[in-house]
Every structure is written in structure tokens, then in C-alpha cells.
Amino acid sequence: MATEQELQSLFNTLDRDRDGKVSIHELFLSPGLTAIISAETGMSSPQELLARYGDKDGSITFEELKEVVKKANNLT
Numbered sequence: 413m414a415t416e417q418e419l420q421s422l423f424n425t426l427d428r429d430r431d432g433k434v435s436i437h438e439l440f441l442s443p444g445l446t447a448i449i450s451a452e453t454g455m456s457s458p459q460e461l462l463a464r465y466g467d468k469d470g471s472i473t474f475e476e477l478k479e480v481v482k483k484a485n486n487l488t
């Protein structure tokens with residue numbers, strides 16, 4: 413479980429180039445944080461997360477991520 417604030421700070425840490433989106437590349441750079449994201453979204457891997465919920469360019473925005481976590485009932 414995570415609060416929106418925790419999720420936002422996790423997202424900001426993952427978004428290394430600060431373009432407002434987390435790409436598959438950025439997910440691979442932080443395996444520890446990516447494991448948390450996978451757990452919170454109920455996805456088995458970052459690839460699955462991006463394939464199912466990401467944009468066409470292979471990245472995910474905070475709003476999209478938040479929706480997935482909410483759907484998985486892990487947003488407090």
C-alpha cells in the first residue's frame with residue numbers, strides 16, 4: 413500500500429530525466445524501486461505494466477500509474 417504522496421515521490425525518483433514520464437529504460441535503472449512499483453500495481457514485471465497501461469512511446473505518466481495502483485486497491 414502507498415499514499416499518493418509516497419507514490420509521487422517514488423515516481424519522481426524513477427523519472428531521472430524529469431520529463432514527467434517513466435520509461436522502460438528508467439524502470440530498469442532502479443530495480444529496487446521497480447519491484448515496489450510492480451508490487452503496488454499487481455504487475456509481474458515493468459514490461460507488463462508498460463504494455464498494458466503505458467503510452468504508445470513505452471512510458472507511463474504519474475496519472476496513469478496512479479490509476480493502476482488505485483485499480484489494484486493499493487492506494488491509501
Ligand SMILES: [Ca+2]
Binds near residue numbers: 426430431432434
Ligand atoms: Ca522520464
